[in-house]
Amino acid sequence: MLEKAVPRIVDADQRRRELTEAVWRVIRRDGVAAASVRAVAREAGTSMGALRHWFGTQDELLHFAMTLVMERARTRAEAAAAAGGPLVPRLLRVLEETLPLDEERRAETEVWLALTARALVDPQLAGLRDRSSAELHAFCVDVVRVLVAEGAARPDLDVDLEGERLYAVLDGLAVHAVTRPSVLPPDRVREVLATHLAALGATR
Template sequence: MPRLIDHDDRNDEIGAAAFRVLVRDGIAGLSVRKVAEEAEIATASLRRAFPTQDALRRFCFDRIHQSVAARLRAVTGDGRERAMQWMRELLPLDDTRRTELVVQLQLSRLALTDESLRESAADLHNGVRQVCSSVLRQLSESGATDPTLDPDLETARLHALLDGLALHLLWNTSDDPAGQADRVLQRHIDTLAA
């Protein structure tokens, strides 16, 4: 009797293997063959699911999007604390989020010159913008912001802050990167108050 394959588990294995290859070897090292080796599955089997490198790269973008979205949906609470939790989820404060950011940066660099990846890169970028907008709406609804603020400008400003902070945290040698990030984010929220 043939062995049944759990496709979700297989996709998790493939995604984790592709991320390890991207973190270790960079975008130049990402190939169907290398990911198959890393996942310990047959290259032909992986090639059926991902016939091209572009398909594998888009799959990696989708995995990041799905992972971040699931974590954001799991956030509870309200007001300032909920806003802080949403922002923390976009920062490389643990191995998973650090890996996702490195993978995103590797793939986004390629998307600058590869039209087939541009939409996937833009989707992630726009997703961060939507989270920033939700953060500001959450803060506004809890009375933590000046009601005269321009929401579009503040969304852009928060997006830029989070992008910059994420890059700084990649190179952080501090013993408390989460504490450092929280101090920056709390100070930013304070500047939004009435």
């Protein structure tokens, strides 16, 4: 009943992360369609059997890949939120954690885009995506609320509507930064986002 032996302690979570990052590399290089069990195993330098030990099925693999994208962005965002400094730049930095402004975040965003498209026809992934987008949307609404409360945005704003608009800017920038990187380099992305936040407070 109780376990008798505890052999080969390999941190399961850590192992799954390593394998999942192999999934990311395959998705980025060859697309979701190419993220087969064999291809991922080859990329990770392991065997099909080992992979299937950690992920019982192919869908589970993609599911975990999506989870990891969300988790990492959220972790970074929370760190940025906890940092000090003036309000507006700090909120900017939190929002920027979801944008592809460096190689790491670019990888995540590309995987996010690929899996978002797949979620259109994969209910399992759709559930994940819904939870994630609800969270980010709620955060955007909160950002607007805080800006209004702190006097950094006009007091007559429709908070829900502006939250929705901010969220659209955010994901629109994410898509564009990933699909048109030469037109929209990281600094330009930051500039557009900063302009948007500033515009919420423009009273003139």
